[in-house]
Structures are given as C-alpha cells and as structure tokens.
Amino acid sequence: MSGEKKERRPRAETPKGFRDYFGAEVTERKEMLDRIAAVYHRYGFDPLETSAVETVEALGKFLPDVDRPNEGVFAWQEEEADWLALRYDLTAPLARVAAQYRNDLPTPYRRYAMGPVWRNEKPGPGRFRQFYQCDADTVGSASVAADAEICAMLADALEEVGIPRGDYVVKVNNRKVLNGVMEVAGVLDPSDPEKFAHERGIVLRAIDKIDRLGPEGVRALLGDGRKDESGDFTKGAGLSGEQTEVVMGFTTARRDTGAETVARLHELVGASTLGAEGVQELETIAYLLAAQGYGPDRIAIDPGVVRGLGYYTGPVFEAELTFEILDEKGRKRQFGSVAGGGRYDDLVKRFTGQAVPATGVSIGVDRLLAALRAKGRAGGDAAGPVIVTVMDRDRMADYQAMAGELRRAGIRAEVYLGNPKNFGNQLKYADKRQSPVAVIQGGDEAAKGTVILKDLILGAQIAQNATLEEWKNRPAQVEVQRADLVAAVRRMLDGSNG
Template identity: 80%
Template sequence: MAKVKKQPRPKAETPKGFRDYFGAEVTERNEMLRVIAEVYHRYGFDPLETSAVETVEALGKFLPDVDRPNEGVFAWQEEEGDWLALRYDMTAPLARVAAQFRNDLPNPYRRFTMGPVWRNEKPGPGRFRQFYQCDADTVGSASMAADAEICAMLADTLEAVGIPRGDYIIRVNNRKVLNGVMEVAGLAGDDKEAERGIVLRAIDKLDRLGEKGVRALLGEGREDASGDFTKGAGLGPDRAGVIMGFMAAKRENGPATVARLTQLVEGSDVGRQGVQELETIADLLAAQGYGPDRIEIDPSVVRGLGYYTGPVYEAELTFEIKDEKGRPRQFGSVAGGGRYDDLVKRFTGQEVAATGISIGVDRLLAALRAKGRIGRTAEGPVIVTVMDRDRMGEYQAMVATLRQAGIRAEVYLGNPKNFGNQLKYADKRESPVAIIQGSDEAARGVVQIKDLILGAEIAANASLEEWKSQPAQREVPLDELVAQVRAILDRQT
C-alpha cells in the first residue's frame, strides 16, 4: 500500500506587500481617524461606508498607472461571468453610489469615508498593497467654494492631528491651466492623448527626476541608472520649453503666479478659465483667513490620475526627517485630490460636478512618528494576579469593579502557579499596575497594589534610601481599590 504523502505545514508569514499591525499602531490609527472624522463632521460631511468589492466595470480605467487599464487590481471572475475587484481607491465607489442613489441623496452630497484600499502593484520599501485612505468629497456642486472648502478642511485636519502650521503646505493648481498650456504647446486633440499622458507623468516626477530628467522625458526619452529606457513625448525644444515654463511659473506670491500663468495660456479659453478658477479659490480662502502660509497656488502640482478636470491640490509636509541612511530629506506628500466632474457621468451619461480629497493615513502616521509626535508604547491593562485558583470569582469581581469605573483591566488567565511569570506577563503587556491578593489579604479585606512603572524607575535609578522612601507597592483597603489605582494612573499620565 502506497504511503500517504504528508502535507507540509503552511508557512507562518505575511503575504508579500502586506503587513500586520499590532496594539499601539492600531490604537494610533484609530485615534487619528477619530480626530479626522471630527473635523470632517464639523464641516457638515456625513459618513459613508461602501463595499470593499466593486465590479471591474464600476472601477473603470482610472488606475494610477494609465498604461495598464484594468490592471493593478485584485480581481476575480464570478461563475456568472462578472468580474469583481477589491477597490483601489474610495472615489470610484463614491461615483457608483452617487449614480445609484441619486434620487435619494441630498444635492449636493457631502460624504467622508475611511478604510483600506488594495492595489496589485509591485511592493517596495514603505509601499504596501493594502493601505488606509481617508476621503472627503462634495458631489453635485460646480462652485469653486466647494474646492476652497476642501482645502481649508484639509489644513484644519492636518493641524488637528498634530502637524503645526509651518510644517505643511497645501499646494493648489488647476488641470484646465495645464490643458491650456498643452493647447499652446500643440498637444490638443484626441490624436495627442498618448503624448499628453507622457507629459503628465513627466511633470509629476519633477521632484524625483529634476528639471533635466523631466526635459528628457518631454523629448526623446530617458535612461535611468539601471539602463532602463523610458520613451519620451517626442516634443521639440520649443514645445518642451512651453511645458517647462509652466512648471517654473510659480512666483513670489499668488497674484504674481496668476499673472505668469495668464501669459502662458494666452490664446486658450480653457486655460484662461482655469486661471480664473484659481483666483476665485485664492480669494475665498483669504476671506476665511487661510493665507499662503498654509495654502498656495503652485503650477507644479499635477496629480497623476486621469479623471481630474479642474482644481487639484496636494498637502506636503515641509519638515525634514532622516532616511534609513541618516540623510536628511523632506517627507513629502500625505494627501491629494481635486475636481473630477466626469466620473459620475460614466454611469448616468450626465455631467455631475464633484471634488474631494484623500489622506494617506499610513503616511501621515509615519510622519508623526518620524517627528516623535506619536509612538509612545500603548498603556496596557491593570493586571489582577491570581494567588488562589479557587478564588477566581473574587478576582473577576475586582476586574469588573475596575472596568465599571472606566479603567482597563484583566485577570491573569495563564497558569498561576509561578507568580513571577504573572509579573513577566504584566511587563510584556506594558501594564501600569498589578493587583495582588492572597488568602491573608482577603481575610483582612485589603489588596496589594504594585505600581509597575514606578517600580521600574526606582530599580533603574534610585538609591537604597530612595527605594525605601518611595515604595512601589502598598496595601490598601479593598473598597479603596478604584481610587488608589486611578491616582496611580493619573500620576503616570
């Protein structure tokens, strides 16, 4: 009889491009999302939660890499033949909702949403296939006031989560201005779509490749350090010069930048309209007290996604951090968005104005950690140790009393035979306090309260005399348990 081949054990490893999040990281993210939601709610936006799965048809061809339509998603085919995919952003599902429930939703419809998105892209350092986004959008308003409001709300959000004024800048541009520049450069018309796509991606890489690299991509192409060649847009020096002039159009203040953009789009109606919209947004923000120290006009902002039709904005953190080799660098963008008036039209056939912003939650958390503004070890629960197995009900009663008072607490549920292991467990849990009650303490109606944080500090730094004068463990009446524990926690805080 043939021997049955034993199945190998599965590897305990996280799939490539994904990661696991533990205690403090999850707590920090949840707290950040709570703060962001408070700001969005204050601005009148309502929460919306859509399915993580959409039809590939609903997601459309607006993936970040426009060379690969309908790729870059995690998709599968149903038995009936329909293709489904995990959402790659929060905007495509919103367009579907706005079309599907257009008769039920208020107009304009203001919504915010938070959750994970998935992209089937090549992972790299700090680049994962699953990450969190936090979006806010207004659907149904063509007013530039909606765009100005999104920018103001983004500034308020960054400050609310811990990015002070001066450590960020929100940069605003308008795709109509760029379209006008394209028109002046001879890149208008359907037959120039491929060249326009190359130009857009080249402009979006200005920070990484510099002026020389972008100019090469506007021309015949560019070979990188590894020898890979990227085909360029094939523009001659004059036409490429128009595009480069657009990227260098920023001046010392908003009015001067607008004046330069007006010169660049001369002869283009769509370009002139874009410049006027930028002026309107700047005026509306100034009326609310948002000056160029927080929000500025910057023609270098393009945004890579193909569905933007008007104003585009990007939030950049301006402080320096150290990379893995200890070199100083700027943190860069943590949020972006813009106006996308054609996206809902795919479903309804009618143009529906829409504008919104998306915050990269994981990048924002990483920025705050890099600046030391978050990243403390999460405080663990108060641990009630177990001295007598047959008194588990009494220990559970202590925990219940603490929990009812709003104090995080748990009973040790491992093998209580070795008391040292219970304290090791408390240490691993980052517990601030341990509660101890043996049969003798129970008979006298008292408990021992051990301040684990103070005990660690004394053990590390104190002399013998200080050790005696600051006991980390003391006996208190059982009916004072909550008050004494709360006093210790307040001191630690």
C-alpha cells in the same frame, strides 16, 4: 506508507507588499482618524462606508501604474459573470454611490470615508499594496467655493491632529491650466479630446514625479523615455524638444507671490480658452480663502502640483509637510506630501450620462501617522491594561469581580488567563503587555480584606534610573483595603502619568 509525501505546512508570512498592524499602531490610527472625522463633521460632511469590492466596470481605468496586471487592481471574474476588484481608492466607489442613489441623496452630497484600499503595484520600501485612506468629497456643486472649502478643511484637519502652522502648506493648481499649456505645446486638441490622450497621460505622471525624479528625469519621460537605476526603461511621451520646454515652463511657473504666479500662468496658457478659465478659477479660490483667513503661508497656488490620476478635470491640491527629517542614510530631507485631491466632474457622468460636478481630497493615513511620529505627536509606548493576577485558581470569580469593578470605573483591566502556577510568568506577561499596575491578592490578603498593588511603571524606572529618594517617596508596591481598589489604582495610574 513510507513513500507518501508529507503534507507541507503553509508558511507563516505576510504576502509581499502587505503588512500587519499591532496594538499601538491601530490605536494611534483610530485616534488620528477620529480627530479628522470631527473636523469633517464640523464642516457638515456625513460618513459613508462602501463595499471593499466593486465591479471593474464601476472602478474604471484611472490608476497611474498601467503596466501592472489588470491595470493596477486586484481583480477576478465571478463564474460567467462580471469581473470584480478590490477598490483602489475611495473616490471611484463614491461616484458609483452618487449615481446609484442620486434620487435619495441631497444635492450637493457631502461625505467622508475612511478605510483600506488595494493597489496591484510593485511594492517597495514604505510602499504597500494595502493602505488606509481618509477622504472627504462634495458631489453636485460646480462652484469653486467647494474646492476652496476642501482646501480650508484639509488645513484645519492637519492642525487638529498636531501639524502646526509653518510645518505644512496646501498647494493648489488647476488641471485646466495644464491642459491649456499642453494645448499650446500641441498635445491637446480641444476639438478631439481623445487625440494624444496616451501622451497626455504620460505627461501628467511625469510632472507628478518631479520632486522624486528632478527636472532632468521629467524631461526624459516627456521625450523618448527614462532608464532608472535598476536598468528598467520607461517609455516617454515622445514630445519634441520644443514641446518639452513648453511643459517644463509650467513646472517652474511659481513666483514669490500668488499674483505673480497667476500672471506667469496667464502668459503660459496664451490664447487657450480652457487655460484662461483655469487661471481664473485659481484666482477665485485664492480670494475665497483669503477672506476666511487662509493666507499663502497655509494654502498657496503652486503649478508644480499635478496629481497622477487621470480623472481630475479642474482644481487639484496637495498637502505637503515642510519640516525636515533624517532619511535612512542620515541625510536631511523634507517629509513631503501626505494628502491630495481635486475636482473630477466627469467621474459620475460615466454612470448617468449627465455631468455631475464633484471635488474632494484624500489623506494618506500611514504617511500622516509617520509625520506625527516624526514630530513626537505619536509613536510613544501605549499603556496596557491593569493586570489582575491569579494566586488561587479556585478564586477566579473574585479576580474577575476586581477586573469588572475597574472596567466599570473606566479603567482598562484584564485577569491573567494563562497558567497561574508560576507567578513570575504572570509578571513577565504584564511587562510584555506594558501594564502599568498589577493587582495581587493571595490567601493572606483575602483573609485581611486587602489587595497588593504593584506599580510596574515605577518598578521599571527604578530598575533603570530612579533615585533612592524617589523610591522612598513612592514605593513600588502598596497594600490597600479591597474596598479601596478602584481609587487606589486610579491614584497609582495618575502618578504614573504625572
């Protein structure tokens, strides 16, 4: 028996690249998503919830991080059956739904979806393998009015959750324009779309990283390749110096006004029919938005927006927050992108064989929450429930009745269910729960028909910096009639919030 190995206990730790979310974080996320959903609902979009698991075939191969196992998805094979994977975004499942239920859904079909997605990517600071997305899409409309509407709705959603005008800009570009530039550069052949497809993928991902890598880093990726600070080498697109400069000219095409930017894009696309079509679509989007009061201070044409995913076919957009924050080293920097999307007219076609136009946007929920915390619109300590303490085990029904009355009045409340022997532990529990009020009724109070209410918020303030006068004017503990419990607690809560 002595030679038997002792069973090893599992390590209590989250897997690398994943994290847990507690109380206030979950509540803040829900409140933010509810506000965004209200905007989407006003625009006529309906909610949709799809399975977290899709077949690999249905998901397709569109992730930018193709060097990871299974091309960036968490996948497994059912016994002698299909390969399955956790969804990497909410758009690919929508394409499957649009194809599967095409005879039942209205055309166009307008939906929004919110939930976690999973990517088998290399984790890093602030980069997790599971994260929330919040999407809205229109499937079945080829009109650029649908793209313009998505941009307007995105601007409204940002303002609804607390990002004021002047602190964000929705940038709009068009993949057709970039494809026109790549045609001029000699890395796109309209007669053979698959030719140079690998090189174009590298070009797209390189341009999409210009804010992080800078012009020289992008140039390196367009050419032979780039070695990062850790020494890892990323193979480039292999473009010549002349081809590289044509593409780089596209990244710096933005001018002071939308009209000047469009004129520069016309020059860059040259004789490319596809490129000219993309420029025309940008002009139309700008016109439609201006007619609704969305000027370039809120939504602007910007050739620097590319989006790394390979399925975009037309307009692409990105919401960037323009206010400054301090990074981990105390340096000022702009907050950056919190949402992006675009037109993907070929995604549903994979299932049906018929062209089905679609456009949509995805909000990075964790990024937007971080932005709201930076603006002081989220991240404060969330108040816990009112705690009904237990002074006598045999009177648990009375304490439960008190909590029930508070709940029916809309007040969050709970009865202490730990060992009630040490009353100090009950107050420590209330403090850890960030409870605003503790309800106390011992035998003496029960005989008199009263309860004691302890103001835990004021008590904490007194312990820190409340003046003696404030303490006298508002005692931290009061005794009230049992029948007045709900009204007295509400008064105390209103005072704590004042």
